Amino acid sequence: MHMEIVVVIIVFILLNLVLWGLFLPYFINKKVASFQNDLVDKHYEEVENMYRTMRTWKHDYHNHVQAMEAYISLGQMEELKEYLKDMHAELTEMEVLLHTGNVKADAILNSKIVLMKSYDILVDVTAIVPENIPIKGTELSVLIGNLLDNAMEACLRIDDKSARFVRIYIDILKGQLYICVTNSMAGKARRMGNIFISMKGGSHGFGLGSVDKIVRKYGGYINRQTEEGVFATEIMLPLA
Secondary structure, eight states, rough: OOHHHHHHHHHHHHHHHHHHOOOOOOOOHHHHHHHHHHHHHHHHHHHHHHHHHHHHHHHTTTHHHHHHHHHEEEEEHHHHHHHHHHHHHHHHHHEEEEEEEEOHHHHHHHHHHEEEEEEEEEEEEOOOSSSSSSSSSHHHHHHHHHHHHHHHHHHHHSOOGGOEEEEEEEEETEEEEEEEEEEEOOOOOOEEEEEEEESOTHHHHHHHHHHHHHHTTTTTTEEEEETTTTEEEEEEOOOO
């Protein structure tokens, strides 16, 4: 009787292992897909907010001109100087910072750069992305958006604002889209074997998984490296 119970328990355990082996990848892929869709919505919302602000300013252009003409006609030069100073600050916030050659890449990069600068993060960017590349726009947005979100979150854990930086380099190298994002961080990233562990709980780890999934889909290469105070991610995506 005792042996029968042991056999039943062993069969039950084996059955559970088989079921987990069959269905776990499905649940993980479903979770990553859900996270990816949410992230795309978030990125488009950030981009839309940036362009909405620009459209608002253009709409108010004539009002600004009339206000400045009024200051000039009244001889109120100091007030005019202050008005121009405020306008310059608004334009700096709305400025489209980058033209890569790819509209979708421009949208996500510009929205993230504006956001990072609002957090006093020093951003150095060089980016060239052809318009006609065999990578879906939504996946390019998720890829770049995730890399920059992770870099920004790492910078925000640094108390000394002067030490926060993100360097972005994107170009075509040997027929591949090369993406490199380097950022400052507090300390050194943790890893388990060859896998880096997210410093943040919740769905953050699915962001890393989402990047890896897109790189695998296009037969690309990804390399993550860390040293004290710095983290870097390199990605190569074949364009042929």
